[in-house]
Amino acid sequence: MLFKDRFDAGQQLANQLKRFENDHPLILLVPRGGVEVGLETIRRYQLDWDFMIPRKIGAPHNKEIAIGAVTMDGNYLLYEEYVNQIHVSSDYIQEQIQQEMIEIKRRLQQYRGSETFPPVTNQTVILIDDGIATGFTLLAAIKSIHAHAPKKLILAVPVAPTETIEAFRQFVDDIICLHSIDRFTSVGAYYKSFPQVTEEQMKSYIDLLNKQQVIM
Template identity: 40%
Template sequence: MIFKDRKDAGKQLAEKLAHYRDKADLIVLGLPRGGVTVAYEIARALNCPLDILIVRKIGFPGNPELAAGAVSETGTVVLNEDIVAAYGVSKAYLDRETARQKEEIARRITLYRGGKGVPHLAGKTVILVDDGVATGATAKAAISTLKQEKIAKLVVALPVASQEAEGEIAPTVDEWVCLQTPAGFMAVGNYYYDFTQVEDEDVVAMLK
C-alpha cells in the first residue's frame, strides 16, 4: 500500500482509531515534523487536542538518516546499542551529536510552543503518531519519555513500520495500530507518492 500523502495516511489511521472519538482525557501527540501532519488528521477526526513531542534522531557518522539513537525534549536518550557496538561509534561522537540535537530541540520548543515544555499528560490516554518508523530509535525515545509522565494508556499509531521495529516496540505499549509492516522494508518515503518535507511554519499552523 502506498499513501497519497501524509494527510491520506492520517485519515486512514483515524478510521482504525474511531473507538477513541470524543473520549475524555485523550490527546494526540505528533512527532515533528512529518508525524504532525498525520497526527493533525487523527486529532481532527477524533475531536481531541493535538500537541507534539519533540524527539531528534542521533545520526550515524557519515549517514545522518541511519539512527545511532535519539534524544527527546525531556532529555531521555535511547541508543541503538547494536548499531553503536557493531560500528564502534565513539562516546565522544555520541555526546557531541546529542548536544547538537538538544540545541535543535530547544529551537523547536521556542518556535512550536513558545518555550513551554511537554503538556500535562498524567492520567491521559496518549496516541503517539509518526509518519513511519524504520529503526524505531525515535519512537523508542518518545515512548521512554511518555512512560515517565504517568499517563493512563499509550497507543502508538503509524501508517507504516519495519517488521523489526514492530517486533521491538509493539510489546512495550498498550496498543499498537499500524496499517502495514511490509517485508523488505525500505525508507519511509517509499510508501508515499508525495513525501514533501513538512516545514516549521506548517507545524506551527497545525498546532494553532
C-alpha cells in the same frame, strides 16, 4: 502506493482511532510528517494535542547513520552494540546529545512557545508519526513518555516494517498500523506524494490546530 499523501493516510488512520474517542486521549505529534498525519484525528474528535520531538544521534563518520536518539526531556537511547563496534567515545555522544537538545528546544519554542514536557501523566496518549523505518527515534520517544507515567500509550502510524511493529508491542499498550510490510524499503515508498514538510507549512498547521479548523 498505499497512500496519496500524508493527509490521505491521516484520514484512514483517524477511522481506526475512533475506538479511543471516549478515552479523550492526548495526541502527540512527531514533527514534521506526523503533524500532517495527525491533523484529521485531532479535528474529527476534537482532541487535545501536543508535540513529541525525538532527534537522531548520528555516527561520527556519517551523521545519517543513527547510533542513538534523544528526546525533549533529555532522555536518550543508544544503539550500544554499534557504539561499541565503531568505538564511539562518551564525549562525542554527550556533545551530540547537547547539540540535538538545542535543536529540540528551538523547535519547541517555535512550535509551542514552551519547552515543558507534554502533560502525559495519567493520560491516555496516542503517539502519531507518518511511518516507521528503523524505529530508533520513536522507541526513544516511547521510553521517554513512559518515564512520565501515562495511563495508556498507543502508537499510531500508517505504515511500518512488520518486524518493527512486532518488536514494539512490548513497549506500548496498543499499536494501530494500517499496513505492516514484510519487505519494507522506506516510509516514502508507500506514498504517492511525500515531500518534506516546510517550516511555513508547520506554522499554518499549528494555527489551524489552535483554531480546530478542517485541513483540506
